[in-house]
Amino acid sequence: xxxxxIKNLHVNVETDQGTREIxxxxxxxxxxxxxxxxxxxxxxxxxxxxxxxxxxxKYTVVDGEILLDGENVLxxxxxxxxxxxxxxxxxYPVEIPxxxxxxxxxxxxxxIDGEAPSVRSWVKDVRESMKNLKMDSAFAERxxxxxxxxxxxxxxxxxxxxxLKPKFAVLDETDSGLDVDALKIVSEGVNRAKANTGLGVLxxxxxxxxLRYIKPDFVHVFVAxxxxxxxxxxxxxxxxxxGYDRYQVAESAAE
Amino acid sequence: xxxxxxxxxxxxxxxxxxxxxxxxxPFVPVQTRSERFRSVNVDDFxxxxxxxxxxxxxxxxxxxxxxxxxxDGSRLPIEAADVAGVALSYIARDDDRIGTAGTxxxxxxxxxxxxxxxxxxVSITGEDEKVAFVTRTALGDAPRAAHxxxxxxxxSRGFVVLAGSGSARLSENVEILVGDGASLTVVSLQEWDDxxxxxxxxxxxxxxxxxxxxxxxxxxxxxxxVNPSTHLAEQGADIESLGLYFADAGQHLEQQxxxxxxxxxxxxxxxxxxxxxxxxxxxxxxxDVLIGNAAVGTDSYEQNRNLVLTEGTRADxxxxxxxxxxxxxxxxxxxxxxxxxxEQLFYLMARxxxxxxxxxxxxxxxxxxxxxxxxxxxxxxxxxxxxxAELEGR
Numbered sequence: 093x094x095x096x097x098i099k100n101l102h103v104n105v106e107t108d109q110g111t112r113e114i115x116x117x118x119x120x121x122x123x124x125x126x127x128x129x130x131x132x133x134x135x136x137x138x139x140x141x142x143x144x145x146x147x148x149x150k151y152t153v154v155d156g157e158i159l160l161d162g163e164n165v166l167x168x169x170x171x172x173x174x175x176x177x178x179x180x181x182x183x184y185p186v187e188i189p190x191x192x193x194x195x196x197x198x199x200x201x202x203x204i205d206g207e208a209p210s211v212r213s214w215v216k217d218v219r220e221s222m223k224n225l226k227m228d229s230a231f232a233e234r235x236x237x238x239x240x241x242x243x244x245x246x247x248x249x250x251x252x253x254x255x256l257k258p259k260f261a262v263l264d265e266t267d268s269g270l271d272v273d274a275l276k277i278v279s280e281g282v283n284r285a286k287a288n289t290g291l292g293v294l295x296x297x298x299x300x301x302x303l304r305y306i307k308p309d310f311v312h313v314f315v316a317x318x319x320x321x322x323x324x325x326x327x328x329x330x331x332x333x334x335g336y337d338r339y340q341v342a343e344s345a346a347e
Numbered sequence: 348x349x350x351x352x353x354x355x356x357x358x359x360x361x362x363x364x365x366x367x368x369x370x371x372x373p374f375v376p377v378q379t380r381s382e383r384f385r386s387v388n389v390d391d392f393x394x395x396x397x398x399x400x401x402x403x404x405x406x407x408x409x410x411x412x413x414x415x416x417x418x419d420g421s422r423l424p425i426e427a428a429d430v431a432g433v434a435l436s437y438i439a440r441d442d443d444r445i446g447t448a449g450t451x452x453x454x455x456x457x458x459x460x461x462x463x464x465x466x467x468x469v470s471i472t473g474e475d476e477k478v479a480f481v482t483r484t485a486l487g488d489a490p491r492a493a494h495x496x497x498x499x500x501x502x503s504r505g506f507v508v509l510a511g512s513g514s515a516r517l518s519e520n521v522e523i524l525v526g527d528g529a530s531l532t533v534v535s536l537q538e539w540d541d542x543x544x545x546x547x548x549x550x551x552x553x554x555x556x557x558x559x560x561x562x563x564x565x566x567x568x569x570x571x572x573v574n575p576s577t578h579l580a581e582q583g584a585d586i587e588s589l590g591l592y593f594a595d596a597g598q599h600l601e602q603q604x605x606x607x608x609x610x611x612x613x614x615x616x617x618x619x620x621x622x623x624x625x626x627x628x629x630x631x632x633x634x635d636v637l638i639g640n641a642a643v644g645t646d647s648y649e650q651n652r653n654l655v656l657t658e659g660t661r662a663d664x665x666x667x668x669x670x671x672x673x674x675x676x677x678x679x680x681x682x683x684x685x686x687x688x689x690e691q692l693f694y695l696m697a698r699x700x701x702x703x704x705x706x707x708x709x710x711x712x713x714x715x716x717x718x719x720x721x722x723x724x725x726x727x728x729x730x731x732x733x734x735x736a737e738l739e740g741r
Contacts, residue, residue, distance in 0.1 A: 146693075146697050147697075148693055149689070149693070169696070169702075170693060170696040170697055171696040171697075171699050171700055171701050171702065171705075173697075174696070174697055174698055174699035174700075175699045179697075180697055182694070182697075185694065186688070186690045186691050186694045187691075188691055188694065188695070188708070188709065188712055189712050189713060189716075190711065190712025190713055190714070190715035190716055191708050191709070191711075191712040191715075195708075196695075196698075196708070199700055199704070199708065200695075200698035200699055200700055203698070203699040203700045203701065203704070204698075204699040235712070252698060256698065256699070
């Protein structure tokens with residue numbers, strides 16, 4: 093039974109205006125097979141949490157811990173984190189000119205498994221996953237994210253999620269910019285990965301819309317760099333009706 | 348041989364050409380590219396001091412022997428397999444073909460022209476596809492001159508690789524004569540030793556409705572300067588000019604590309620891409636395109652992209668476009684020199700790929716669109732492997 097633990101996480105980022113404190117003591121425990129939605133207004137630190145887990149060099153952890161099955165994730169390089177089973181589906185995946193999706197997927201799979209996948213089953217797996225995500229087979233020969241529409245980029249992220257089979261996935265606003273059809277396709281991909289591999293999910297979103305298709309076990313409301321409230325799926329329904337205003341009022345009153 | 352010096356700028360007088368642009372004299376605007384001083388006779392050029400416009404970005408002290416010294420003009424040792432439809436022979440200096448594609452515009456080129464004994468003729472006939480390698484290897488440390496004529500008969504097709512490896516101090520001229528309706532690829536492949544110096548002026552003249560793919564690949568050598576000029580002399584001529592270079596620490600790789608649209612409905616595409624890695628890695632790309640007043644309906648685009656992998660490198664990238672007619676299809680240029688993108692690295696590493704491999708993927712990806720346009724699977728595989736070796740610092 094895998095578990096991802098985030099303890100008292102404090103994270104700074106360097107900006108032109110100097111050091112800014114973004115995360116101010118985040119505590120979170122995600123067990124294998126659980127779906128946790130992190131919701132919150134813009135600028136509350138949701139994406140910072142996602143990138144800090146993945147190890148982006150822009151963010152500096154000043155206090156706290158991230159543990160995967162007791163192992164100190166913060167001491168690992170970006171690629172090591174991926175190899176122990178962490179995955180970040182990015183909000184703005186970058187283009188890699190000249191590197192085809194096929195080449196990229198095979199290289200990543202080989203890196204994560206420590207050996208090249210067997211050709212026959214790998215080709216079949218890729219084809220199957222692409223079909224499930226309603227990606228045209230011509231995608232495989234296109235360069236990674238180059239000229240992809242917003243929806244295609246997100247599907248490509250979920251394709252990687254399905255094929256690389258991580259233990260925990262952080263989905264950073266995967267729903268943003270998707271029309272309802274693409275949203276359904278992407279959500280089905282996440283649900284499939286969870287059903288197949290017992291994936292634990294940290295679903296970061298601004299909107300409740302995606303929660304119609306991916307049912308969270310827990311909802312955490314993120315405000316000003318920490319968790320302001322948490323509960324079950326019913327909390328999402330309440331946010332749908334009330335928005336984030338009441339947290340922001342509380343926050344500004346506290347300051 | 349008599350001098351065929353051409354002077355069209357009224358201010359250039361013998362003995363002063365090449366100096367006017369930067370002397371203390373009256374201000375002289377930059378001359379049009381087609382009116383540069385040209386001569387096949389080395390003595391028509393002043394000794395090189397490094398301030399001339401054609402030399403100012405080159406380490407001229409590293410090859411004073413090639414611009415000013417006596418050159419050995421005897422035949423170069425070459426290796427070439429027999430290929431049907433590709434004949435190799437030597438022709439005399441007074442052969443009619445020599446000088447039809449161009450005339451030297453710098454002293455190293457003129458020095459080689461003045462010094463060569465015979466020219467190597469690579470003659471291509473027949474409409475079937477064929478690939479011929481002509482490899483010059485281990486040319487020694489003494490300064491040498493060479494002249495090569497690659498002639499594609501009307502309506503012929505061919506693929507010629509002019510490769511260099513081992514030691515060299517070589518100044519040479521290459522003339523490429525593409526007959527009417529012919530389709531020719533010429534690859535100039537520089538994989539010299541670390542100490543080698545190679546200066547090559549390559550002149551192409553394209554006949555009516557002909558097509559030339561000209562590819563410069565510079566990977567090895569201390570100083571490698573390949574300057575391809577293309578004269579789109581007849582209606583419908585089409586040049587695809589490609590370049591790929593990878594400069595390591597202390598390496599100077601230069602290319603001055605010139606395309607002259609001189610007939611209606613001619614087309615040019617110039618794409619050069621380079622990577623720089625290590626202290627003192629230096630590249631120069633100058634791309635001149637001249638669309639003459641006869642060249643109505645011209646379609647032209649040139650671009651240069653450089654990927655900087657480490658500190659301590661320098662890439663010069665200078666596109667120039669001169670247009671003398673208003674009636675063209677299109678003309679454009681682009682130049683970009685950028686650092687390695689850390690977000691690409693993060694993305695790949697976030698998928699478990701180790702840093703060194705991620706870097707390799709990005710650089711290979713950057714250069715690959717040139718490699719893929721070469722049109723020979725064997726050569727593409729060989730160059731991909733060579734780029735890998737460069738990345739590993741081998």
